[in-house]
Amino acid sequence: MDQIMWIALFLKIAVVLACCMGSVPFLVWFERRGSAWIQGRVGPNRVGPFGLLQSLADVLKFFFKEDFAPKNASRIYYYLAPMIALIAPLGALTMIPFGSYVEVAGQVINLQIAEVNAGVLFILAFAGLEVYPIILAGWASNNKYSVFGALRGSSQIVSYEISMGLALVSMLLAYGTLDLHSMVEWQSSAAGMWGCVMNPIGALIFWICTFAETNRLPFDLPEGEAEIVAGFHVEYGSMKFALFFLAEYVAMIMASALLATVFFGGYSLLPGFSHLVGWVSSAQGWPLQNVKAFFEFASLFLKVAFFMFVFVWVRWTLPRFRFDQLMDLGWKILFPLAMLNLGYMVALVTYLARSH
Amino acid sequence: MDLSMTLEDIFLFAFGLVAVGGSLVMLFAKNPITVALGLLSVLLATGCTYGLMGEHMVATLQIVVYAGAIMVLFVFSIMLLNLNNLKFDLAWPRVLFWASVAGLAAFFALICINVLYFFQSKMAQHQWGEFTPEKVSELGGNARVLSQALFSQNYFSFELVSIPLLIALVGAVVLAKRKLN
Numbered sequence: 001m002d003q004i005m006w007i008a009l010f011l012k013i014a015v016v017l018a019c020c021m022g023s024v025p026f027l028v029w030f031e032r033r034g035s036a037w038i039q040g041r042v043g044p045n046r047v048g049p050f051g052l053l054q055s056l057a058d059v060l061k062f063f064f065k066e067d068f069a070p071k072n073a074s075r076i077y078y079y080l081a082p083m084i085a086l087i088a089p090l091g092a093l094t095m096i097p098f099g100s101y102v103e104v105a106g107q108v109i110n111l112q113i114a115e116v117n118a119g120v121l122f123i124l125a126f127a128g129l130e131v132y133p134i135i136l137a138g139w140a141s142n143n144k145y146s147v148f149g150a151l152r153g154s155s156q157i158v159s160y161e162i163s164m165g166l167a168l169v170s171m172l173l174a175y176g177t178l179d180l181h182s183m184v185e186w187q188s189s190a191a192g193m194w195g196c197v198m199n200p201i202g203a204l205i206f207w208i209c210t211f212a213e214t215n216r217l218p219f220d221l222p223e224g225e226a227e228i229v230a231g232f233h234v235e236y237g238s239m240k241f242a243l244f245f246l247a248e249y250v251a252m253i254m255a256s257a258l259l260a261t262v263f264f265g266g267y268s269l270l271p272g273f274s275h276l277v278g279w280v281s282s283a284q285g286w287p288l289q290n291v292k293a294f295f296e297f298a299s300l301f302l303k304v305a306f307f308m309f310v311f312v313w314v315r316w317t318l319p320r321f322r323f324d325q326l327m328d329l330g331w332k333i334l335f336p337l338a339m340l341n342l343g344y345m346v347a348l349v350t351y352l353a354r355s356h
Numbered sequence: 357m358d359l360s361m362t363l364e365d366i367f368l369f370a371f372g373l374v375a376v377g378g379s380l381v382m383l384f385a386k387n388p389i390t391v392a393l394g395l396l397s398v399l400l401a402t403g404c405t406y407g408l409m410g411e412h413m414v415a416t417l418q419i420v421v422y423a424g425a426i427m428v429l430f431v432f433s434i435m436l437l438n439l440n441n442l443k444f445d446l447a448w449p450r451v452l453f454w455a456s457v458a459g460l461a462a463f464f465a466l467i468c469i470n471v472l473y474f475f476q477s478k479m480a481q482h483q484w485g486e487f488t489p490e491k492v493s494e495l496g497g498n499a500r501v502l503s504q505a506l507f508s509q510n511y512f513s514f515e516l517v518s519i520p521l522l523i524a525l526v527g528a529v530v531l532a533k534r535k536l537n
Contacts, residue, residue: 077389118499121416128424132396132431139389139435147435154432178499 008109016093016113019301024249025055031312038316065238070141073235077140082236082243085133089251092126095119096257097181098300099267099293111267111293112181119180120168123258127164127213130251131157134222134232137244141235149231152323153222156212159330160219164209166338167202170345171195171262180261188268195263198348201341203263205334210255212330214248217315221323256307257300264303267296368408375401388434396427413498 029044029052036043044051069078099111116122131154138150174195175183186192196203212219223231233244260266269277273295281291321329375398382394399422407415495501506514 074387074389077393116412116416118413118416121420121499122412125416125419125424128420128428131424131428135428135431135435151436154428158428 004105004107005109008104008107009113012109012111012113013094016098017090020090020093020250020253021246023253024246025059026052027249027252027308028055028058028245030308031315034309034312035316038313059242062239062242067239068237070143070235072142074140074142077136078235079240081133081137081140082240082247083133084129084136085247086243086250088126088129088133089247089254091129092123093250093254093257095122095180096254096261097184097267098257099296100181100184100289102290102293103287104290110181111297118178120172120178120183120262123254124161124165124168127161130213133244133247137236138232141232143235145228145230146232146234148228149222149224149234152228153215153232156215156219156221156326156330159327160209160212160334163205163330163334163338164213166335166342167206167209168262170199170202170338170342173342173345173349174198180266184261184266184268187265194265199263199341199345201337202345203259205338205341206259206263208334210252210259211311211314212326214251214255216248216252216311218318218320219326220320221326252308252311253304256304256311259307260300260303265299267300269295270299270302273299364408368405371401371404371408374398375405389431392427392430392434395430396423399423399427411498413502 032054033043033051035041044054047053047057069075094113095116097110097112101111102109114122134150134153134157138146138148138153171183172178175186177183177186183195187194211217215222223229228234233241236244269292277288277292277295280286281288284291378394378397378401380394382391382398385391385394399418403415403418403423405415406412406418492498492501495504
C-alpha cells in the first residue's frame with residue numbers, strides 16, 4: 001500500500017469512529033427527549049439549548065465517580081467484559097460500506113474500512129462474540145442477580161441469532177454474494193429492488209431480532225428493576241458502566257446499519273438525492289463521484305437515524321415481554337416463520353432465474 | 357534467513373504468541389472459566405492468523421463456528437453447572453508421571469523440529485493443490501468455490517457427516533430423559 005491508501009485507511013477509521021461514538025451522546029439525549037415527548041413530559045431541558053449538553057454533563061459525572069469493584073469479583077474478567085462489549089460491535093462496524101468510492105489524486109478509495117469478501121459472515125462472527133461480555137460480566141461480578149441477568153441475556157441473544165441468521169440467508173439467496181458492496185449495488189441496479197420489497201417477512205424478522213440482539217425494549221429482559229435489578233451489569237459503576245451503555249448504542253447503530261445495508265438499499269441514494277448530486281457538483285465544480293459519495297454517506301446516515309428513531313418509538317409503544325413469552329416468540333414463531341420464508345425465497349429466486 | 361519484518365510478520369508473531377500463551381493458560385489454569393477462555397483466545401488468534409494469510413473465509417468460519425457457537429456453549433455450561441470448586445485428585449505413580457512428561461516433551465520436540473524444517477525450506481509455500489489463489493479468485497472467491505465443491509463432488513460425504521451429528525443429538529436427548537426418570 002502506498003501513502004495515500006494508508007492515510008485514507010486512517011481517515012476512514014476516524015470518520016466511522018467519530019460518527020459512531022460522537023453520535024451516542026446525541027442519541028442518548030434524543031432517546032430521553034423522545035420518550036418524554038411520547039409520554040407527554042418535558043425531559044432534560046436545562047443543560048444547554050434544548051438540554052443538548054445533558055449527556056456531556058452525564059459523561060463528566062461518570063468520569064468523576066469512584067472506580068469501584070466488588071471485593072470478591074474475578075478481577076481480570078470483571079475489567080475485560082466492558083472492553084469486549086465495546087470491541088465486538090465496533091469490529092463489526094468496520095465491514096459496513098458507507099459509500100461506493102471516492103477518487104483522490106487518481107486513486108480509487110473504497111469507502112469500507114475492511115475489504116473482506118465474506119463481509120456478512122464476518123459481521124455474524126462479531127455478533128456471536130457479543131454474548132461473551134454479558135456472560136463474563138454476570139459471572140465475574142459474583143452476584144446472583146448479575147448471573148441471572150447474564151443467563152437471560154445470553155440465552156436471548158443465542159436464540160434470536162438463529163432467526164436473524166436465517167433471515168440473512170434468505171437475502172443471500174437473492175444476492176448470490178457475501179460482499180456487502182455487491183449487495184448494495186444489486187439493490188440500486190435497474191434490475192434489482194430493495195431487499196425489503198422482495199422479502200418483507202425476512203426484513204421484519206431481522207428487524208425484530210435486532211431488538212433482541214441489542215437487548216432493547218420490548219426485549220430488555222437482562223435488566224429488570226423488580227426482579228434482578230440492573231441484570232448483568234448490576235455491579236458496574238462509573239466509566240465501566242458507561243462502557244456497557246456506550247456498547248449498547250454502538251450495537252444499535254451497527255444493527256441499524258446492517259439492516260439498512262441488507263434490506264433497505266444501504267448507501268444507495270435516497271429518492272431525489274440524484275438531482276441534488278448533479279446540481280451541487282455542477283454549481284460548485286466538484287468532481288461528480290466525490291459529491292455522490294458524500295450524498296451516499298448522507299443517505300446511509302439518514303436511514304440509520306430513522307432506525308434509531310424506531311428503536312425509541314418502539315420502546316415507549318410496546319410493553320415488555322415476559323421471559324417465557326420472549327422465548328416462545330423466538331423459537332415457536334420467528335424460527336418456523338424464518339424457515340418458511342426461506343422456502344418462499346428459494347421459490348422466488350428460482351422463478352426469477354427461470355423467467356430471465 | 358531474512359530478518360527484515362513487515363507489519364504482517366509482526367502481527368503474525370503477535371497472534372502466534374497469543375495462541376501459544378492461550379494454550380498454556382488452557383493447560384495449566386485451575387479455574388474452568390479461565391481454561392475455556394484460554395481455549396477461546398487460541399481459537400481467536402488462529403482465526404486472526406488465517407485472516408492475515410488472506411483466507412478471510414476460513415478465518416470467519418473459525419470465529420463463527422468455534423468462538424461464536426461452540427465456546428459459548430462451553431462457557432454457558434460451565435457457568436450453569438458452577439464447576440468452580442471441582443478438584444481432580446490424580447494419584448499417579450511417580451514413575452509413570454515422569455515417563456509421560458518425557459514422552460510428551462519428545463513428541464513436542466519432534467513437532468517443533470518438523471515445523472522449523474518446513475518453515476525454513478519454504479516447502480509449504482510451494483505445495484499448492486488444485487486451487488491456487490489465482491484460480492480461486494478467478495472462480496469467484498472462496499465462499500463460492502467451497503460451496504460448489506461441497507454440494508457437487510463431495511455431496512455424499514457432506515450428507516454422511518451429518519448422520520453422526522444426528523446420532524449424537526438423539527443420544528444426548530436419550531441420556532437427558534433417562535436422568536429425569
